[in-house]
Amino acid sequence: NSDSNLGELDVLIVGAGFGGIYTLHLLRQLGRSVKLFEAGSGFGGIWYWNCYPGARVDSNVPLYELSIEELWKDWTWTEKFPGWAELREYFYYVDSKLNLKKDIRFDTRVVSAHYDANTDRWDVKAEDGTVARPRFLVLCTGFAAKKYIPPLTGLETFQGVCHHTSAWPQEGVPLEGKRVAVIGTGATGVQVIQELGPTVGHLTVFQRTPNFALPMVQSKLDRDHQQKRKALYPTIYRRRRQTISGYDFNPYPRDLFSVSREERRLFMEDLWSRGGFHFIVSTYQDILSNEDANREAYNFWKEKARERLHDPDVQETLAPTVPPHPFGAKRVCLEQTYYEVYNQSNVELVSLEKNPIAEITSDAIITGDGVRHEVDVIVLATGFDSVTGGITQIDIRGVDGTTIKDKWANGVYTNLGMMTGNFPNMFFLYGPQAPTAFSNGPTCIEVQGDWIAACIKHMLANHLTRIEPTREAEEEWRNLVMNNSSKALFHKAKSWYMGANIPGKPIEQLNFVGGIALYDSLCQSKAAKGYEGFILSSIDKTSVA
Numbered sequence: 001n002s003d004s005n006l007g008e009l010d011v012l013i014v015g016a017g018f019g020g021i022y023t024l025h026l027l028r029q030l031g032r033s034v035k036l037f038e039a040g041s042g043f044g045g046i047w048y049w050n051c052y053p054g055a056r057v058d059s060n061v062p063l064y065e066l067s068i069e070e071l072w073k074d075w076t077w078t079e080k081f082p083g084w085a086e087l088r089e090y091f092y093y094v095d096s097k098l099n100l101k102k103d104i105r106f107d108t109r110v111v112s113a114h115y116d117a118n119t120d121r122w123d124v125k126a127e128d129g130t131v132a133r134p135r136f137l138v139l140c141t142g143f144a145a146k147k148y149i150p151p152l153t154g155l156e157t158f159q160g161v162c163h164h165t166s167a168w169p170q171e172g173v174p175l176e177g178k179r180v181a182v183i184g185t186g187a188t189g190v191q192v193i194q195e196l197g198p199t200v201g202h203l204t205v206f207q208r209t210p211n212f213a214l215p216m217v218q219s220k221l222d223r224d225h226q227q228k229r230k231a232l233y234p235t236i237y238r239r240r241r242q243t244i245s246g247y248d249f250n251p252y253p254r255d256l257f258s259v260s261r262e263e264r265r266l267f268m269e270d271l272w273s274r275g276g277f278h279f280i281v282s283t284y285q286d287i288l289s290n291e292d293a294n295r296e297a298y299n300f301w302k303e304k305a306r307e308r309l310h311d312p313d314v315q316e317t318l319a320p321t322v323p324p325h326p327f328g329a330k331r332v333c334l335e336q337t338y339y340e341v342y343n344q345s346n347v348e349l350v351s352l353e354k355n356p357i358a359e360i361t362s363d364a365i366i367t368g369d370g371v372r373h374e375v376d377v378i379v380l381a382t383g384f385d386s387v388t389g390g391i392t393q394i395d396i397r398g399v400d401g402t403t404i405k406d407k408w409a410n411g412v413y414t415n416l417g418m419m420t421g422n423f424p425n426m427f428f429l430y431g432p433q434a435p436t437a438f439s440n441g442p443t444c445i446e447v448q449g450d451w452i453a454a455c456i457k458h459m460l461a462n463h464l465t466r467i468e469p470t471r472e473a474e475e476e477w478r479n480l481v482m483n484n485s486s487k488a489l490f491h492k493a494k495s496w497y498m499g500a501n502i503p504g505k506p507i508e509q510l511n512f513v514g515g516i517a518l519y520d521s522l523c524q525s526k527a528a529k530g531y532e533g534f535i536l537s538s539i540d541k542t543s544v545a
């Protein structure tokens with residue numbers, strides 16, 4: 001084999017984020033040939049691409065890390081909610097322990113994968129000409145691998161600096177004293193805005209929909225204290241798999257209106273003071289299903305946000321009297337100084353709801369009211385073709401030549417959110433119809449990675465060469481995913497949870513919202529029943545028959 005032709009492999013993994021490195025480590029233990037291709041020049045996945053100012057994880061230490069091989073013993077974080085640079089360092093630390101690099105090719109972006117039914121192998125090609133023929137293909141491309149840039153008239157004529165947050169230059173961008181525009185106020189926009197507000201000359205924020213951001217309650221972490229807490233980590237890691245959201249906390253098993261107004265107030269104050277996702281995850285169990293309960297939570301949130309804002313117009317734009325959608329129906333994010341930033345004289349908030357962007361010229365963003373907002377830099381914090389985009393952007397063709405993009409054009413079909421029919425031997429992790437984005441990443445990844453590794457082990461040990469879901473199992477799984485969310489309020493918002501942020505994308509619940517513990521048990525039980533809902537076969541037996 002030449003250097004760019006890896007020939008036949010047992011497994012090829014795509015992506016060197018948490019999902020990729022975890023499955024690489026597990027699968028290598030089978031003693032078979034396993035390689036990993038990564039488009040970026042380094043480790044980190046989402047933390048490789050998203051190095052914009054202020055990028056930070058919304059999960060607290062020690063939940064956002066791998067639980068295996070006692071990796072946590074020799075690693076110390078400096079902040080409760082670590083930033084992108086430290087998260088990247090963590091990956092290099094993991095590499096130093098697990099020696100991952102020797103099986104990884106960086107700068108190798110997979111552009112196509114075609115299934116060859118004659119050999120039960122995938123023909124995989126990368127942009128640089130690298131090819132491989134793995135039996136099993138494991139896509140660990142993440143839920144936010146395909147950026148979304150909206151069709152803004154004249155954007156291509158802008159002469160200043162313009163970047164999407166997930167394509168931020170690795171060397172950084174000089175912004176001090178500059179006139180900067182941020183378009184978008186999702187989790188990313190909020191992080192960029194609070195980071196840039198204090199340093200840039202002028203910041204103009206273009207908001208279409210307000211974000212109901214929650215206080216992160218960030219803190220520096222003391223090394224000794226962290227060391228002492230490590231005795232609890234194995235318990236914490238066991239527990240995170242038994243919760244709804246993969247953290248170490250669960251919803252409170254009471255309905256909001258079942259307790260007195262006073263008790264509610266105290267309870268919510270307590271959750272608020274804890275920070276992180278407690279206010280949305282540890283709260284009353286009916287917050288995301290009962291609209292009245294939801295409004296109570298919103299009103300509490302609104303009061304808190306408004307207390308921090310000086311200008312009444314800004315208060316109404318950021319924390320409106322009537323919310324545009326239920327609280328939490330779009331992903332809420334964590335903030336530190338987001339609201340205070342708007343009290344600064346160099347920060348201006350433009351409501352696109354009142355004044356949409358009409359046009360972008362060589363040096364300005366012009367809104368519907370005719371105002372020219374002159375800027376040097378445009379930051380596009382406009383999100384992603386989330387959950388499915390990372391997979392469908394690759395030219396993946398199944399047994400009959402159909403692309404995965406075509407298969408999912410009118411809706412996603414999978415079994416267990418890990419495989420799809422007509423695309424045998426292809427697994428995806430942290431993708432559609434799995435707890436993706438409704439769970440802490442590493443927790444979900446370990447649950448799915450364990451299942452995939454066990455499945456591949458089973459296939460190899462039994463000389464099976466092909467596994468593929470049945471259509472019935474896919475229909476059943478889709479119904480389960482939809483039914484699980486039918487009582488929830490997610491369908492009342494135009495969010496990426498529902499594919500609604502991308503024009504033309506089918507509107508459907510893209511994530512399994514039943515929780516990690518239930519998901520894990522459903523996956524385990526199908527495996528225990530001999531991979532129920534999947535057809536397993538061997539090419540040798542097929543040819544004999």
Ligand code: NA7
Pocket residue numbers: 144150151183184185186187188189206207208209331352381382383384437494496501
């Ligand atoms: P999001 O959450 O999809 O946010 C994208 C933002 O961009 C959001 O505020 C959008 O407004 C805005 N947007 C999108 N299109 C336009 C147009 N055409 N004009 C103006 N504004 C627009 O992406 P993020 O990167 O913030 O976060 C993604 C996930 O990564 C996050 O949830 C975490 O899980 C990590 P809209 O709300 O649609 O009105």
